[in-house]
Amino acid sequence: MCFEVKERDLGGRIGTLRTRRGVLETPTLMPVVNPVKNTIRPAELKDDFGFHLIITNAYIILKHYGKEARDVHEITGFDGTIMTDSGAYQLLIYGGVDTTPEEIVRFQERIRSDIGVILDVPTGGFATKQEAEQTVKETIRTAKESILWREDDTMLWAGPVQGGRYLDLLEFCARVMGELDFQIHPLGSPTQIMEEYDYATLVDMIVTAKRALPPERPLHLFGAGHPMMLSLAVALGCDLFDSAAYALFAKDGRYMTQSGTMRVDELEELPCSCPICAKRDAEDFAEVTKEEREGLLARHNLYVVVEELRSIRESIREGTLWEHVESRCRTHPKLYGGLKRLLEYREYLELNDPVVNKMVRGLFFYDEVSMCRPEVYRYKERIASRYSRPKGKDILLLVPMPEEKPFTKSKIFKLVKEFFKNREDVHVCFYGDPFGVVPSELSETFPLSQFESAIGLGKAWRESAEGFIATKGYKEAFILGQELKGAKTINSLEELKRLPGLLSPQ
Ligand SMILES: [Zn+2]
The missing domain is CATH 3.20.20.105 (Queuine tRNA-ribosyltransferase-like)
Known part of the structure; x- marks a missing residue:
């Protein structure tokens, strides 16, 4: 050779x-x-x-x-x-x-x-x-x-x-x-x-x-x-x-x-x-x-x-x-x-890119083109094909991806956690670009908590989020702050208190 x-x-x-x-x-x-x-x-x-x-x-x-x-x-x-x-x-x-x-x-x-x-x-x-x-x-x-x-x-x-x-x-x-x-x-x-x-x-x-x-x-x-x-x-x-x-x-x-x-x-x-x-x-x-x-x-x-x-x-x-x-x-x-x-050719890049991460710093996202990176493709592919929601988490609550990382250390996550402290069945996931949907329990893994993005809330996340709702078998899905197929829109957590049904805090 x-x-x-x-x-x-x-x-x-x-x-x-x-x-x-x-x-x-x-x-x-x-x-x-x-x-x-x-x-x-x-x-x-x-x-x-x-x-x-x-x-x-x-x-x-x-x-x-x-x-x-x-x-x-x-x-x-x-x-x-x-x-x-x-x-x-x-x-x-x-x-x-x-x-x-x-x-x-x-x-x-x-x-x-x-x-x-x-x-x-x-x-x-x-x-x-x-x-x-x-x-x-x-x-x-x-x-x-x-x-x-x-x-x-x-x-x-x-x-x-x-x-x-x-x-x-x-x-x-x-x-x-x-x-x-x-x-x-x-x-x-x-x-x-x-x-x-x-x-x-x-x-x-x-x-x-x-x-x-x-x-x-x-x-x-x-x-x-x-x-x-x-x-x-x-x-x-x-x-x-x-x-x-x-x-x-x-x-x-x-x-x-x-x-x-x-x-x-x-x-x-x-x-x-x-x-x-x-x-x-x-x-x-x-x-x-x-x-x-x-x-x-x-x-x-x-x-x-x-x-x-x-x-x-x-x-x-x-x-x-x-x-x-x-x-x-x-x-x-x-x-x-x-x-x-x-x-x-995202699939081609993903196939050849080493899965082991050797980056000393996080990923940078400038615009939609940055989202061709194999890390994004790989993540979305795995969430779609291999991820199952944790047992007993029957209700999905999608909240916007916060600026703070890891997401679980963010103000919004703490607020939601406090709000639903007596509810074991609420599954909090984050939505947004570049990664689409990030279940809270995964949010500390690379690269989900190590990236800087200038993309803001684009459009690509919608496809991931709709697919997520359609395939993961939740009894009910809510989304904070957006309209999305398959989910009920809420505009504030306070609004949930007034809503009859599954998501009222117990
Ligand atoms: Zn020169």
Whole structure:
């Protein structure tokens, strides 16, 4: 086994990937390195930035150095793990490559690549369904053949998943690839979808691939490298990223931040304290040559990526990945659209999220989207399917969730308790968002008493409360302060005294 999961949070995981050059911690990003010319020397990527894994292009090496090319580590001057892409990207962009799937597999072994990629056929972002189907067929055929051409079993091989935005094709491709002898699966063709900022579709694609692939194999999101979207992809289960964005953006005078990209010549002040920015002013970028500026920007951009990867990994360890994703996704409406799409995948997140709570503090709820968190889904699911009311508690009294936590220490709870001190049959439960219905005897368990919410009384609790009343078999149900199907509304406890019937205090 070359990949081992150490920690989880949501669908995200911290893992170790073992290659013949050493052990790498994931999630991580591999900077894309041009084998011929680079803004930042590959050795510097390792020594100054801590990247032990880079990706370069076997097809370009083949074209530039010919069939007799040397070891890729020598060519690039990088002694860490090197993944080589196969030229499939060139196939997508230029419509053809001057090699064959067999040649490029054998060539990657020859140049001692540590992780190879087969010459798959990318679906791209604009294919018709019929075209997409063809790319999936071709990719699977090449994948099966490629396994037969492989000779060096110390090398890892990546089997890309194609199908693009056609989720049924993507799922089929992932299922077949997952049964073949590959160690890593890149998710192909997201580049154009990301360029359109269509993060909702990207979420669909990642979840579809993850569900169909074996969980013990790392998923690599091809071409994703902007720090603002990494955490969302990690939360869905992506382990590896590669990106040339740091260098491409630099060439174009663009300065990355955790929340977006700015033009460096429009900045008055540098909002960063990386080793590049700490000793410079924004105007310093205008005073250097174009080439120097590119080098400075590429380095700054990489520092931003490194910082984001570190804080993502740390938030997985802390169990705060959700908060991290939520704050990043609020930096762009389209990204927020991606986050909202998670509403449809609550079950998937819940399934992958560890049940053991390792949070050092409570959960934060900002709005309805925060309610996609697996803790909410899990709680509501369990209350609906497994909870039975305590024996003898035949009368339900729903009171609003108080601000104080645990709820049983609240003023309202004490008041109700006092009011019904002689009634064993009254069951006090709290209603409200985000958790729906919280029976008082559960209110001190995590996370019911450890959360902060800005949601107020939304709408979602109603469905939970109505379901609760309909299925838990109370003789009578009352609700304080709201209208609700299946319950009698009371507006104050005092009103109960005047009501004939079950709930008059005895
Ligand atoms: Zn900086």
